[in-house]
Amino acid sequence: MATTTMSDFRIDPVSGLKIHRTANKLVQWNAFAAVVFLLVGGLFGLGVALTRMPSVQLLSPEIFYLALTAHGLVNLAVWIIFFEMAVLYFLGAHVLGNRIAGPKWAWAQFWLMLVGAALVAVAVLGGKSSVMMTSYPPLQAQPHFYLGLILFAVGALIGCFVFFATLVVAKREKTYNGSLPLVVFGGVTAAVIAVFTIVSGALILIPTFLWSIGLISYIDPMMYRVIWWGFGHSSQQINVVTHISIWYLIASLVFGAKPMSEKVSRFAFLLYILFLQLGSAHHLLSDPGLTSAWKIFNTSYMIYLAVLASMIHGLTVPGSIEVAQRRKGLDTGLFTWLRKAPWGNPIFSGMFLSLVGFGFIGGITGVVMSVEQINMIIHNTTYLPGHFHGTLVAGTTMAFMAVTYWLIPVVFQRKIALAGMAKWQPYVFSLGAWVFSIALMGAGTLGVQRRHADITFAGQPLAYEYPEIAKGLMDLGEIFAVIMTVGAVMFILVVLASIFAGERIPEGSAPWPKVEDADVAAEKAGRKHIGTWGMEAPGTFVLAMILFVTIVLYYFINFKYLSTVWGMS
Amino acid sequence: MGTSYTPPTNPDWWREPIERTEIWWIVLAFSWCVFMFVWMTGWHFFGPQNMSNETYKTTPEKFSKQVAEMQAKYTVRKDEATGEDVVAPPPGSDVYLAAMSWQFRPILELQKGQKYRIHLSSLDVGHGFSLQPENINFQVYPGYEQVTTITPNKTGTFAIACGEYCGGVDAMGHHTMLGRIYVKE
Numbered sequence: 001m002a003t004t005t006m007s008d009f010r011i012d013p014v015s016g017l018k019i020h021r022t023a024n025k026l027v028q029w030n031a032f033a034a035v036v037f038l039l040v041g042g043l044f045g046l047g048v049a050l051t052r053m054p055s056v057q058l059l060s061p062e063i064f065y066l067a068l069t070a071h072g073l074v075n076l077a078v079w080i081i082f083f084e085m086a087v088l089y090f091l092g093a094h095v096l097g098n099r100i101a102g103p104k105w106a107w108a109q110f111w112l113m114l115v116g117a118a119l120v121a122v123a124v125l126g127g128k129s130s131v132m133m134t135s136y137p138p139l140q141a142q143p144h145f146y147l148g149l150i151l152f153a154v155g156a157l158i159g160c161f162v163f164f165a166t167l168v169v170a171k172r173e174k175t176y177n178g179s180l181p182l183v184v185f186g187g188v189t190a191a192v193i194a195v196f197t198i199v200s201g202a203l204i205l206i207p208t209f210l211w212s213i214g215l216i217s218y219i220d221p222m223m224y225r226v227i228w229w230g231f232g233h234s235s236q237q238i239n240v241v242t243h244i245s246i247w248y249l250i251a252s253l254v255f256g257a258k259p260m261s262e263k264v265s266r267f268a269f270l271l272y273i274l275f276l277q278l279g280s281a282h283h284l285l286s287d288p289g290l291t292s293a294w295k296i297f298n299t300s301y302m303i304y305l306a307v308l309a310s311m312i313h314g315l316t317v318p319g320s321i322e323v324a325q326r327r328k329g330l331d332t333g334l335f336t337w338l339r340k341a342p343w344g345n346p347i348f349s350g351m352f353l354s355l356v357g358f359g360f361i362g363g364i365t366g367v368v369m370s371v372e373q374i375n376m377i378i379h380n381t382t383y384l385p386g387h388f389h390g391t392l393v394a395g396t397t398m399a400f401m402a403v404t405y406w407l408i409p410v411v412f413q414r415k416i417a418l419a420g421m422a423k424w425q426p427y428v429f430s431l432g433a434w435v436f437s438i439a440l441m442g443a444g445t446l447g448v449q450r451r452h453a454d455i456t457f458a459g460q461p462l463a464y465e466y467p468e469i470a471k472g473l474m475d476l477g478e479i480f481a482v483i484m485t486v487g488a489v490m491f492i493l494v495v496l497a498s499i500f501a502g503e504r505i506p507e508g509s510a511p512w513p514k515v516e517d518a519d520v521a522a523e524k525a526g527r528k529h530i531g532t533w534g535m536e537a538p539g540t541f542v543l544a545m546i547l548f549v550t551i552v553l554y555y556f557i558n559f560k561y562l563s564t565v566w567g568m569s
Numbered sequence: 570m571g572t573s574y575t576p577p578t579n580p581d582w583w584r585e586p587i588e589r590t591e592i593w594w595i596v597l598a599f600s601w602c603v604f605m606f607v608w609m610t611g612w613h614f615f616g617p618q619n620m621s622n623e624t625y626k627t628t629p630e631k632f633s634k635q636v637a638e639m640q641a642k643y644t645v646r647k648d649e650a651t652g653e654d655v656v657a658p659p660p661g662s663d664v665y666l667a668a669m670s671w672q673f674r675p676i677l678e679l680q681k682g683q684k685y686r687i688h689l690s691s692l693d694v695g696h697g698f699s700l701q702p703e704n705i706n707f708q709v710y711p712g713y714e715q716v717t718t719i720t721p722n723k724t725g726t727f728a729i730a731c732g733e734y735c736g737g738v739d740a741m742g743h744h745t746m747l748g749r750i751y752v753k754e
Contacts, residue, residue, distance in 0.1 A: 462749045
């Protein structure tokens with residue numbers, strides 16, 4: 001067993017964490033690669049947005065489909081998964097005051113993912129692999145497209161096992177007592193789901209690679225979709241679990257909050273492990289060959305138990321903030337705790353915008369569109385990109401950005417530069433993402449198809465024109481996509497300026513003031529009972545009820561609309 | 570003395586009582602989950618719009634032959650826009666509609682309020698059947714033939730756009746792919 005000495009570690013003045021230097025290097029490189037890829041993918045996204053704007057139509061169809069393939073792969077997979085690797089190492093090593101297990105394996109993770117991403121980039125930019133990130137056979141990309149994805153996935157799988165091994169080390173070397181902290185438990189949940197995800201990806205991409213080099217003659221298009229979505233959808237579930245862990249982390253960092261109930265939050269994570277994978281059926285609801293019984297069981301995550309888990313986290317995270325604020329004395333009215341929150345601190349504002357955006361935009365629409373029947377009037381329209389920009393951009397990406405503002409001083413030992421820009425960034429980015437999502441959903445319910453380089457069917461003898469309002473919504477949505485891009489560029493500028501030119505935080509400098517744990521503050525002040533109506537977090541309950549009423553209304557509005565279309569059975 | 574990033578302060582955390590805010594929310598949320606599950610299942614019994622469960626294996630050769638046979642039998646006129654056959658199969662019959670890069674053929678003419686068994690398959694890559702402006706969307710694959718019994722409930726001219734990216738080799742025609750269904754009284 002490797003031994004570590006004290007000089008392998010430093011005590012971080014910002015967070016008070018005991019940081020393993022090697023682990024820190026890995027966190028730095030993975031996070032840095034992530035941000036660079038966010039920029040690359042974002043620029044492709046901008047090209048897509050400016051083409052889907054009916055009044056601009058920037059790119060030719062060939063370049064558009066290339067850019068859309070690149071945007072999907074880079075932003076949906078590369079940026080996110082590199083960042084998740086950084087988060088896993090941070091949780092396993094830094095949070096537990098632990099060393100990273102098998103640093104050589106961890107470097108193998110980094111380089112495999114990088115080489116894999118580069119191979120895919122070569123294939124896509126060559127213009128012969130514009131198959132979209134989903135790459136459904138019989139459409140065929142070049143062999144190195146699939147090979148790159150496989151290498152990338154193997155790298156990520158290694159990263160997961162480094163994380164598990166790191167936890168074993170922490171347990172054995174007793175770097176913590178008792179149960180794992182909740183955020184690390186969330187990390188375990190994400191990594192377990194990641195293993196399932198990556199194995200699914202390997203199961204389908206390896207045969208598809210062999211098919212692309214001519215060793216296998218046929219890939220069944222339905223079988224491909226069933227297994228591929230075990231990879232494609234589950235990878236999004238990793239994001240959900242990771243960003244929820246980050247919400248809990250930020251609630252504690254900014255407010256000294258502790259989980260309202262360890263039992264409830266952990267049980268909700270457990271529900272994810274058990275049921276979240278079933279959700280890959282969402283993508284197969286309008287497919288031939290699968291029975292409705294199969295679809296209903298899976299799309300509902302077995303009676304919506306994973307939805308229940310998300311609804312629980314959606315309450316307990318802001319609930320824990322409310323409880324902390326009330327314990328610290330903001331115990332008046334329903335929303336004083338929220339009004340007096342530090343809205344100028346991008347760590348908090350980004351996290352809270354992520355919570356609201358994910359719940360109201362991504363969450364509600366996700367539940368409704370994954371109803372087997374409703375899916376028929378939504379499937380593959382621009383409603384889909386609307387929905388998953390609500391989850392993945394307004395939710396996951398915003399949360400990752402928010403926690404980055406805290407990670408830079410801790411991991412890179414630099415103060416945040418361009419603090420004024422950082423303060424506004426979450427608002428600009430979220431505004432762009434929210435309006436973009438909602439506008440595209442509107443256009444989608446009016447029939448506009450996703451992945452179309454041109455929505456006018458120009459020059460076709462069997463002409464069809466979408467309603468004017470649908471075109472207007474596409475213009476509006478894409479204008480806000482530009483605003484979203486501006487928000488992303490602001491983030492990248494802050495990150496680069498901080499890492500390369502931010503004021504250094506020397507080792508051994510005086511510890512930064514730490515937010516007092518809320519229950520300590522309450523004890524000092526002798527505050528015992530908080531809240532009203534016999535609830536400790538009544539304001540959060542009201543907010544949750546607003547979400548609840550919204551989802552119920554939206555659910556029935558969609559069924560009302562469904563009931564007017566052609567009969568089908 | 571207790572955060573989300575430190576171990577739980579109470580080693581017996583699973584015996585801690587759950588606070589009322591959470592209990593009420595869990596009860597409410599779970600009830601809604603059960604309701605949605607029952608409603609989605611129930612719509613198969615009381616709702617008129619459901620996914621078909623009838624699918625067969627086929628081949629592009631076999632399917633295009635079935636399309637051609639139907640077309641020979643039931644062509645009623647030439648389409649004004651394209652000069653192509655418009656096929657009007659009788660109510661209740663089997664209707665074959667093929668997706669191919671980049672069109673849906675043949676052009677169909679149906680009657681409002683009548684039932685038709687629409688067979689959908691692709692002759693090359695994966696496509697998407699997207700009926701506009703109704704906005705009804707299905708996946709269509711080569712090798713699989715899905716049969717959906719449809720009942721048009723409005724008259725007019727309906728377009729079929731392609732909902733699944735189908736690319737191309739020398740040119741990209743996915744966004745130009747169309748078909749047409751006329752529905753008359």
